[in-house]
Amino acid sequence: MAALRPPALRHLLSHQTRVLRTTAWHQQRRWAQVHDVRFLATTQQPRHILEKYRQKLDEKARAEGHADIDSLKAAYSDKIKALRKETDAVTAPLDRARAGGPLTPPPSPGSEGHQPQPQQPQQPQHQATTTTTTTTTPPPQPPTPPKSPSSPSSSATGIKPLSAILNLPKVLPLPNTTLTNLWRQHHSTHPRSLCAVIPATTYQTMDTLARQHPHFVLPVPHPQQGAEIHFCQWTWDVETRSATVLFTQLAEYKVRGEFAVPHTTVTHYLDLVGGRRVVKHIGEGVEGKEGEQGQVQEEVEEEGVVLMQGMVVEDRGVKVEDAQWLVMCLQRFYGGWDGLGGQGGLERAEERRRLLEWFGKGDERFSVEKLLEQAERMG
Template identity: 30%
Template sequence: MNSGGNENMSYRSLYISKNFNLFNRCVGLPIQYRNAVALDNIRFVQTKAAKEDVLNRYKEKLEKKMKEEGAESIEKLQEKYKDKIEKTKIELNRMDPLTDLEEYERKATKNGHKVTKLRSPRSPEAPVKPYKVLDDFLKLEKIKDLSPDQVEFLWRARFQEKENVLVAVIPRDIYQKLYTNARENPSFILPLPKEEEGVEIHFIQWAFPGPNTTHCMFTSLAEYKLHKEYAKPHTTLMFHHDISDDKDIVLMNGAVEQDANITLPETQLLVMNLQRFYGALAESPASIRRLQLLKDFTSGNENFSLDVVIQEAQSLEN
């Protein structure tokens, strides 16, 4: 909405008018005094001219906002929006974990690791297919009176003859933890060891297309960074929780794309680490550390470390 955009502009204007500062350049002073004065002015003290220049540039917008909010002065307006100004500052300074991975990729290339061949993106004009629900695989009416073991048998049999598929039956309590963490941390990265390429990074995205369906998509980070929203996932997992309340199980199925540069065993390793990082295993110091990495990635925390992610993914500790 336009009003939201104007408010953001106002918050940024307030932030600039409050914090726009200049170094004292100490022109004409001997070098030793210039250094001393520079250190003394490390707090970026505003000059009167600089402050007036900023206020003049945003005067009309600030006065309009003052009138809308009934504020008596700019200082009163600043005080009113103090919390939102601080929030804006945090957002402006937030780290982008994906950008932080570029250094790791440069090192890998420098060390002679081969780069996996990239696939072409999906076409923006391609029609979006409707997502599949549990009833597309097993008719709910026919399984409603079956036991969990009988449902599991039918579920696994449904995909027995298919290639490059992943199938699982997950206890509801374990899935609930996975689901909660996915909601709070809808994207992440996972490493995949490669014999010739070293470690290949994959981007994880969660989606919630329906009330009883959750998707988890795996895309090579290189393809995601190149094609963004048009990158094609090499693997998509579908979680169906239609019968979780009645039978205490969640059904999962997934498939590896035929043209993907990844094998089924490699995908299974990614899925195993997906489970470990999203806390689906029992509580332990290792799972707590992995959950913290999830949160640091989501928040853009500067303490997030890809090296630590790789270390935790390769650790045998659960």
């Protein structure tokens, strides 16, 4: 019996060890939790991001004339709100997924009332030497309704073409003098409208410089409160064959940037730039080709012109006279009417062109004092 005790004791000890291990395994608890990494990443405080880019934000604020980062945030508050709205729209499907809702997008307006067709059961394929491939064609999209020809069309920028303002087939044969009177009479009914008829050669010089330097500043002198600086910007619309200039107070443009609202908009129409054949009356009481007494008409080649029209927005702090001065300065600084004034006029035109180039290149030689000096010479 003594010889059997050690194995029995070893068996008993090993059995108790297995029991203890099994009991400990059943009593073990796990406290680990699963978190959404995206949620943790987006709920962290962005202080480290602000500290990382603080120097760049300070430089941008000083470059745009702001005192600190808070004023820069206030200037871009509208843009920040718009971006937040877009972000909320993008994260809406994720919110629906967390709530257990469907992820299907809302139906488009053109697909209202369209019920999805049930999927046809697939026919069993038999073993054969040849195989056929079937393709499922999507349902046809509803056709886009055509534009009504009677309604005045406009481009994506909202600019009306010249054909929506004048009857071009009737205007093309008119001489420039008659066309000028007609254009001015068309805009005489609105007290805040602007209009002009510019020779094509004069406008071509302006357009060449404008494409090189589409931004500039122009002063409006006020006898009692000094001069007010305005920011002008050129834009082109190929669809309507037009070039538009937007005038905005420089103070507002510094605060709102591209969201600044212009107080004056001027559009140049290039439909009549090319030369055209017009009919002119060259005499009266002269015997014509058929031997009758009366007016004699002759077709002559007429120089091309550019029709300009503009509008001054009410309650924007700018008078119509100020807008007319800005348009005149725009033409002179962009090379229009350079030949006026003889040799002295050519020298002053060259000085104005240098100011335009210096401003466009950010040259330190440009100054507001030189700009005001040239404006006083024009006045």
